[in-house]
Amino acid sequence: MTLKIGVVGVGMIGREHIQRLGNKLVGAQVVALNDVNAKQAEDVAARLPGAKTYSTGEALIAASEVDAVVVTSWGPTHETYVLAAIKAGKPVFCEKPLATTAAASLRIVEAEVASGRHLVQVGFQRRYDKGYRALKKTINDGVIGAPLMIHCAHRNPSVPEAYVSDMAIVDTFIHEIDALRWLIGDDYVSAQVIVPRNTRHTHAMLDDPIIVLLATRNGVRIDGEVFVNCRYGYDIQCQVVGEDGIASLPEPESVPLRRDARLSTSIMQDWKLRFIDSYDVELQDWIEAAKTGKVNGPNAWDGYFAAVTADACLEAKRTGAVIPIVTSPRPAFYD
Ligand code: NAD
Ligand code: ISE
Secondary structure: OOEEEEEEOOOHHHHHHHHHHHHOOOOEEEEEEEOOOHHHHHHHHHOOOOOEEOOOHHHHHHOOOOOEEEEOOOHHHHHHHHHHHHHHOOOEEEEOOOOOOHHHHHHHHHHHHHHOOOOEEEEOHHHHOHHHHHHHHHHHOOOOOOEEEEEEEEEOOOOOOOOOOOHHHHHHHHHHHHHHHHHHOOOEEEEEEEOOOOOOOOOOOOOOOEEEEEEEOOOOEEEEEEEOOOOOOOEEEEEEEEOOOEEEOOOOOOOOEEEOOEEEOOOOOOHHHHOHHHHHHHHHHHHHHHHOOOOOOOEHHHHHHHHHHHHHHHHHHHHOOOEEOOOOOOOHHHO
8 A cells, every 4th residue: 555645844854755755765655745835835746746735734634635644844833733634533744843842742642642543753763763773772782781871962063043042952952852762761850951151153042052961760860962053063972871881872884084194084064964864764664654553653742752851951941940851641542
């Protein structure tokens, strides 16, 4: 069976996902497109045989030819479209964040639970990355004993002018928030944010870098640096310190070069390339699971947990205080 997919939001990552769904992955076909920028949707449709455009996301989601939905529009629009997909009883892959607030994410959780069907997957692709999976296996196999601390960093060479302070948490560090919780199978209980001296490469609306401190239920302490004008490259670091050893996220492959009296490897510049394989694995897995009414990847509860944590980090940054991370009770539906 071919899963007929409608995509809402054909901006940068929407177009990338459309490409991979059409050219790399199997078992799916993009048949419907919508974007608030209608011309952009028309342009993409013109290059996609068999795809037509819809004037609203809601119309696309309700269309009988659409079996499943990919939401790649701006974050503040996610809630509306994910709720519409749940209402239509259609599997939905929603790019991160699930919604921009914890309250909106909880409404999605409640709607999914009420529907009685597992329909929602969130685009936290790092769970599908080979390196993160190898690191998780090392931890799960007990090689380093119980995890005690995690030191991590999310560094981008630069960000556009429109990127402002909250985005360092809700757009960028949200990947670590989900990935680390999954990595050690533990939930966060508090957050604190420290703002060091700003780099001269930032602007008035962006504190850069910041350090996020998280504590987990089992007492693991996490320090996460977010530095989005680091200049030198896109660099994701993760080191898990355990009782018996230390395990680190593998570096992306790069040929060691001896030249001009130097030994060097290159560092990626573009975040899109760093996790490119994991986007493929993630969407292929979603296609297969959606056909059988399952969600294998990060679900609505994970999206909600990430949103609660992000909200706590924002408050922690605003107040300088240690903020408790408190969720509503986890429905048995997600066990
Ligand atoms: P973008 O601005 O390039 O594209 C967003 C698109 O949504 C635009 O074409 C815009 O016109 C459209 N849009 C806005 N409001 C809409 C509405 N109401 N209905 C339909 N379309 C609407 O942004 P992007 O970089 O492609 O990001 C899109 C989403 O994907 C964001 O949530 C972002 O956080 C997420 N994202 C995830 C990753 C990842 O690594 N998983 C990477 C980049 C972006
Ligand atoms: C971007 O929004 C993403 O989601 C990328 O995966 C991330 O690594 C990048 O730093 C963000 O800005």
